[in-house]
Amino acid sequence: MSDKDLEAKKRHHYVWAKYLTRWGHGSKNVFYTTKTGKIAHDSVRAIVADDYFYKTTTLTEMDVQVIKGFSRKSPDRLHKQHMSYLNDFLKIQQLQNFYRQSGAKDQQAEQYFHATQCNLLENLHSSHEKKALPVLAALADEQLDVLQDHQHMIEFMMFFGHQISRTKPFRDGLIRVQPRSTALEVAVADSMANAWWFISYMFGMSIGLSLYATRHEDKHALLVNDTRVPFITSDQPVVNVHSCVSETEFVAPEYADFFYPISPRIGYIICNSERFTPGRNEVDEATVIELNTKVAAQSMMHIIGDSEIAIHPFKKYIGQRYKKTPSGRAIV
Structure with a gap:
């Protein structure tokens, strides 16, 4: 039995740290929202992980x-x-x-x-x-x-x-x-x-x-974002952006358009809907803002971007579906 077999990994990332570095401009540091709602700039090793x-x-x-x-x-x-x-x-x-x-x-x-x-x-x-x-x-x-x-x-x-x-x-x-x-x-x-x-x-x-x-049957599309608003990501990196999805309740939707931001410029989407055509799709600023809003609304605590300006407009949407219990009472 080698020493490696006896070495326990304590810090477990539930969002892949290497994936997040695409928002780091060549570094491991990204901008993200903290538990208290502030914006911090730190290593991807510090976030979306629990012991x-x-x-x-x-x-x-x-x-x-x-x-x-x-x-x-x-x-x-x-x-x-x-x-x-x-x-x-x-x-x-x-x-x-x-x-x-x-x-x-x-x-x-x-x-x-x-x-x-x-x-x-x-x-x-x-x-x-x-x-x-x-x-x-x-x-x-x-x-x-x-x-x-x-x-x-x-x-x-x-x-x-x-x-x-x-x-x-x-x-x-x-x-x-x-x-x-x-x-x-x-x-x-x-x-x-x-x-x-x-x-x-x-x-x-x-x-x-x-x-x-x-x-x-689904439409697999690459979304190319050359607008002034970059894609953000979150502690829930794949989100269902179909119009049937509730942004205020955690319930099973009937349809799925699964959006996965890959970098500030590139996203991947798998659609039940006809919204995007298979292959390469260039997206406009309104679409980017809509997708970023849904990423934030389906996050729990962290949204992540390549600048403070990129994530600040979406802070107010963070965790909307986690703020109430099934009975409608606010979660403390």
């Missing part, structure tokens, strides 16, 4: 049943893949339980299990990021034909799906709206919270496969 955000938990039998219940709604092939990942995690959990029950105390074993809990899911996300890196670089350079490569499209759609589901805003929003009127609903909601690290990854896989499967 142990992807740390795995011990799954109870109820947790496993909730996971399987969600997974069964997927196509058979994907359900089997979900279960294969789940079984891998459960084998490690079982091994850890055997160790605990043995009463043995071994420092190296303790370090290994802790590192495994901290690193497994983080490493999975890192692998998706690595595979998407050449695709994002090409798209930022307006080379849309990179997605003519079958493997690149598969990897980009899987990455894209996880950019929706892996974030703190997505987690907190979805768990917050779970019904808790009966004992069973409370148990399911609690299991979702405990098993979210796995459920979020499973959701990302499902979204990615769905986007790949419908790639010929």
Whole structure:
């Protein structure tokens, strides 16, 4: 067992730090809104991250049943893949339980299990990021034909799906709206919270496969922004900008136009609607302002830009859908 196997990754970014550096003018420093609503200028390492955000938990039998219940709604092939990942995690959990029950105390074993809990899911996300890196670089350079490569499209759609589901805003929003009127609903909601690290990854896989499967029906477009207003991004980097989406409630929309800003100048959108044509689309200033507004409204705390001027006009929209409870009361 190497020292690397025993090294636990503590700081987990739920938005990829390297992605954010496109707003850094060649540096790692970006402008962003803070928890108190101010605008700061600091390293991407300082934001959209929590300690142990992807740390795995011990799954109870109820947790496993909730996971399987969600997974069964997927196509058979994907359900089997979900279960294969789940079984891998459960084998490690079982091994850890055997160790605990043995009463043995071994420092190296303790370090290994802790590192495994901290690193497994983080490493999975890192692998998706690595595979998407050449695709994002090409798209930022307006080379849309990179997605003519079958493997690149598969990897980009899987990455894209996880950019929706892996974030703190997505987690907190979805768990917050779970019904808790009966004992069973409370148990399911609690299991979702405990098993979210796995459920979020499973959701990302499902979204990615769905986007790949419908790639010929949806409109995939590269948005080129040569206006004086740059694109911004946020702690929820992929947002649904379809007109049916509520900006004040966290509810499932009927349709999706998924917008992903890649840089201050380039965005990528996957549309159910007819708004953009497949391929390269130049956007006007009004469209950029509209998209930035929706990015801010669906963020929780951080919007990120390449200058203070770029994000200041959109501060007032931050977190609109997180400011009230399902009953309509303001969140303190």
